[in-house]
Amino acid sequence: MPQFARINRRSLAYRVLGGVALLAVVLAGGVAAAKPRDLNISLDRPSDRGVFRVRIQSQVAPIPLSRVHPWTVHLTDQAGLPVSGAVIAIDGGMPEHHHGLPTAPRAASAATPGDYLISGMKFSMTGWWVLNLSIKAPDGRTDRITFNMVL
Amino acid sequence: MGATLATALALVAAAEPTWSAADLKTLRGLWIGALKPPPPDPSNKVADNAKAADLGRALFSDTGLSANGQVSCASCHQPGHAFTDALPTGHGVGTGNRRTMPIAPAVYSPWQFWDGRADSLWAQALGPVENPAEHGFSRTEVARVLAARYSDAYERLFGPLPDLADRNRFPLRAAPGGDPAAKAAWEGMSDADQILINRVYANFGKAVAAYERTLKIRPSRFDAYLAGVFGAPDPHARLSPDELAGLRLFIGKGQCANCHNGPLLSNHGFANTGVPAHPDLPRDLGRAAGVRAAVADPFNCKGVYSDAPAGCEELEFAVIDNPGQVRAYKVPSLRGVGQRAPYMHAGQFSSLEQVVDHYSRAPRAPDGASEIKPLRLSADERRQIVAFLRTLDEQPAPSPHG
Numbered sequence: 001m002p003q004f005a006r007i008n009r010r011s012l013a014y015r016v017l018g019g020v021a022l023l024a025v026v027l028a029g030g031v032a033a034a035k036p037r038d039l040n041i042s043l044d045r046p047s048d049r050g051v052f053r054v055r056i057q058s059q060v061a062p063i064p065l066s067r068v069h070p071w072t073v074h075l076t077d078q079a080g081l082p083v084s085g086a087v088i089a090i091d092g093g094m095p096e097h098h099h100g101l102p103t104a105p106r107a108a109s110a111a112t113p114g115d116y117l118i119s120g121m122k123f124s125m126t127g128w129w130v131l132n133l134s135i136k137a138p139d140g141r142t143d144r145i146t147f148n149m150v151l
Numbered sequence: 152m153g154a155t156l157a158t159a160l161a162l163v164a165a166a167e168p169t170w171s172a173a174d175l176k177t178l179r180g181l182w183i184g185a186l187k188p189p190p191p192d193p194s195n196k197v198a199d200n201a202k203a204a205d206l207g208r209a210l211f212s213d214t215g216l217s218a219n220g221q222v223s224c225a226s227c228h229q230p231g232h233a234f235t236d237a238l239p240t241g242h243g244v245g246t247g248n249r250r251t252m253p254i255a256p257a258v259y260s261p262w263q264f265w266d267g268r269a270d271s272l273w274a275q276a277l278g279p280v281e282n283p284a285e286h287g288f289s290r291t292e293v294a295r296v297l298a299a300r301y302s303d304a305y306e307r308l309f310g311p312l313p314d315l316a317d318r319n320r321f322p323l324r325a326a327p328g329g330d331p332a333a334k335a336a337w338e339g340m341s342d343a344d345q346i347l348i349n350r351v352y353a354n355f356g357k358a359v360a361a362y363e364r365t366l367k368i369r370p371s372r373f374d375a376y377l378a379g380v381f382g383a384p385d386p387h388a389r390l391s392p393d394e395l396a397g398l399r400l401f402i403g404k405g406q407c408a409n410c411h412n413g414p415l416l417s418n419h420g421f422a423n424t425g426v427p428a429h430p431d432l433p434r435d436l437g438r439a440a441g442v443r444a445a446v447a448d449p450f451n452c453k454g455v456y457s458d459a460p461a462g463c464e465e466l467e468f469a470v471i472d473n474p475g476q477v478r479a480y481k482v483p484s485l486r487g488v489g490q491r492a493p494y495m496h497a498g499q500f501s502s503l504e505q506v507v508d509h510y511s512r513a514p515r516a517p518d519g520a521s522e523i524k525p526l527r528l529s530a531d532e533r534r535q536i537v538a539f540l541r542t543l544d545e546q547p548a549p550s551p552h553g
Contacts, residue, residue, distance in 0.1 A: 066190075066419070068464035097409040098522065100475065102420055103468040120468025124418050126180065 033095040035128045039148050051143035052077060052135055056118070063151055066124055073107060073116040075135065082114025085138040090118060092131040107133075126151045168395050170380065177402045177412070179381065183374040186414035189258040189364055194452045194459040195273050195357045197308055198364060206304045207362025210355065215296055216280060218244050218287030224279065224359070227251045233491040233545070234366070239498025240429075243279070244287035248432045250498040253491065255366040256484035260419045261465040265480045265496040266441025267421060270466050271457075272360035274450040277352060281326045289326035289333050290352040291315075297351060309354045313347045320344050349449070353456035368415065368486055369545040373398075376542070390542060397539025400532055405510065406523075407536075416485035416543070423479045425514050425521030429497040436518065437496070438479040442471050477519030487545040503537045 044055040055074040063069075075083045088107035093100035105120040123129055131147045170178060179185060197203035210216065212225040222243040228234040234254040241247040249265050257263055263275035279285040280293060297305050298312050305312060315321045321344060322336035329337070337345070372388045379387030390398065401407045412418055421438040428435065445466065450456055452463035470476070480496045494500040500509065511528040513521060528536070 068468060097406075099409075099420065099422070100470070100473070102418075102470070103465070104470045105468060120464060122468075124420060125412055126176070 041148050043147055047143035047145040049143050051141050054145050068122045071118040071121050075114050083137050084113050087136045089134040094129055096128055123151055182377040183370045183414050194271050194457040195360055196458040197357050197361050200361055203308050203358045203361035204365050207358040210359050211362055216288055222286050228254050233487045235491045239493050243285035245284035247284040249496055254363050255368050256415045258364050266437050268441040268444035270445050270451050272363050273356035276356040276359040277450055289324045289329050290348050291321055291325040293355050294348055294351040371543045373542040393535045393538040394542050397535035400536050401539055410482045411485050417482045420482055421479035422482055422522050423516050423519045424523050425516040426495045426499055428517040436477055439476040442469050478516055486543055489541040489544050503540050507533045507536045
C-alpha cells in the first residue's frame with residue numbers, strides 16, 4: 001500500500017508540473033515513463049503547493065557529465081522573503097530508464113539568507129533527469145518540487 | 152530496366168539505414184570517438200607517471216607475488232585474452248566466487264570489482280594479492296619482494312623502503328585478513344610498523360594502477376561503421392542487415408542502451424538484472440555489500456594512504472542502503488564482449504545467445520528486484536542482437552601490449 005500512495009503522489013506532481021496526466025510509476029518501478037513533449041524545464045519555480053519559490057543552479061556550466069559537482073538553491077516564501085534554516089532532502093533519477101541518481105547529494109545552508117549548497121550532484125548520461133526536493137522550513141511549512149533537466 | 156533500377160535503389164536503401172536525429176545522438180555517444188582520456192586519479196600521485204607504469208607492468212606479471220610462486224595478475228587477466236581467463240570464476244591459488252573482469256575499461260569507472268568494493272584502481276589491486284583464492288600472498292611478503300627485486304625503481308618513485316631485516320618487527324607473512332597465522336603475526340606488529348607496511352603495499356597498488364591506466368581500448372568494426380555514419384570518407388566498414396537490425400534493437404526495443412551507453416557501452420552504474428545466483432556459491436548481495444566495504448576500506452580515497460588532498464566525492468556522496476543495490480552488479484563494458492565468454496558476475500551464462508535469451512525472458516531476481524522487464528524477443532531478434540554484439544570485437548592489437 002505505501003508503494004501505491006507513493007505512485008499517486010508522484011503522478012499528481014507530474015500532472016501539476018508538466019501538465020501531463022498518467023505519468024505515474026516514475027522511479028517507483030514499473031513501466032518507464034516517456035518524456036512529455038511540454039516538459040517544464042524551468043529551474044526557478046513555485047513548489048508543488050505554492051508554499052515556496054525555489055531556484056536551483058549548477059555551479060559548473062554547462063552541466064558536466066559523469067563528474068561530481070555542486071549546485072546552489074535559493075529558497076523564498078510566497079511573499080518573496082528568503083527562507084533560511086530549512087532542511088532539504090534530494091532525490092531524483094531518469095524516469096525513462098527508471099533508475100535513480102548515481103550519487104546521494106546533500107544540501108546544507110550557505111551563509112547568505114535563503115541560500116543553500118547542494119554537494120555531490122552527478123549525472124551519468126545525457127537525457128531527461130528529474131530532481132526532487134523535499135523542503136521543510138524551520139517554522140514547519142513543508143512542500144516538494146520536481147525539477148526537470150534535459151542534458 | 153526501370154524496375155531493376157528501383158530494386159537496386161531499394162536494396163541500397165535497405166543496406167544504408169536512415170537513423171533519426173535521436174538515434175544519431177545515441178550512436179554518437181556509443182562511438183569510440185566519444186571516449187575521452189581517462190579521468191585523473193588525485194588519490195594516486197604516480198597515476199600518470201611512466202616510470203611507475205613500467206614498474207607496474209613488471210609487477211602485473213610477476214608470479215613471485217603469490218603463495219605458490221605461480222600466480223600473477225596476468226594469470227587471470229591474460230593480455231592475449233582481453234585481460235580475462237575464459238573461466239566462469241577466477242582461478243588462482245584456489246577458485247573464487249566471481250568472474251574475472253577486463254582491465255582496460257576499469258580506469259573509466261569510479262568503482263572497481265563487480266560490486267564496486269574499491270574506489271580506485273590502486274585500492275583494487277590490493278584485493279587479489281591477499282585473497283586466498285587468488286595470489287594467496289600477504290602484504291609483508293609484497294614488501295619483501297619489492298625490497299629484494301624492485302628497490303631501485305620503487306625508491307626512485309616513493310622514497311626509501313623500510314628496513315625489513317628484523318623478522319620480529321616485520322614477520323615474513325603478516326596480513327590483517329589472512330589465514331590465522333598471518334593474522335596473528337599482523338596483530339603482533341606495532342601500529343607504526345603496520346603503517347610502514349601498509350604504505351609500501353599501497354605504493355605497490357599505485358604502480359600497478361599506473362600500468363593499468365596505459366591499457367588502451369581498441370576500436371571495433373562498429374566504430375568503423377559509425378565513422379562512416381558521421382561522414383568519414385570511404386572506405387568505411389558496413390554492417391550486415393542482421394547486425395544493423397541488432398543495433399536498432401539495442402538502442403530501441405531492447406532498451407540495452409539504458410545501461411550500456413557511452414563509448415564503453417556502460418554507464419558505470421550498478422543494476423540488478425535478475426541474473427540467477429550460482430547454486431554452489433554463498434549468498435551474494437552485490438553492490439549493497441560492496442559500497443559498505445568501499446566506505447570501510449582503509450585504502451579508500453579518504454584514507455591515510457591516499458594522495459588526494461580533498462575531494463573523494465564519489466565516496467563522500469556514495470549511495471548507501473538503497474534497496475535497489477541488492478544483487479546489483481557493475482554494468483560491464485560490452486567492448487570485445489564476444490571475445491571473452493563466459494558472462495555475468497559468476498560466469499552464469501556461457502554464450503551471448505544465453506545472455507540475450509535472459510534479457511528476453513527477464514526472470515525474477517533471486518534476491519532484490521530486477522530492473523529489467525521481459526522483452527519477448529523473437530528468435531530472429533535475439534540472433535540479430537547477438538550479431539550486433541559481435542561487431543564490438545576489438546580489432547587485433549598492433550603489439551602484445553597494444
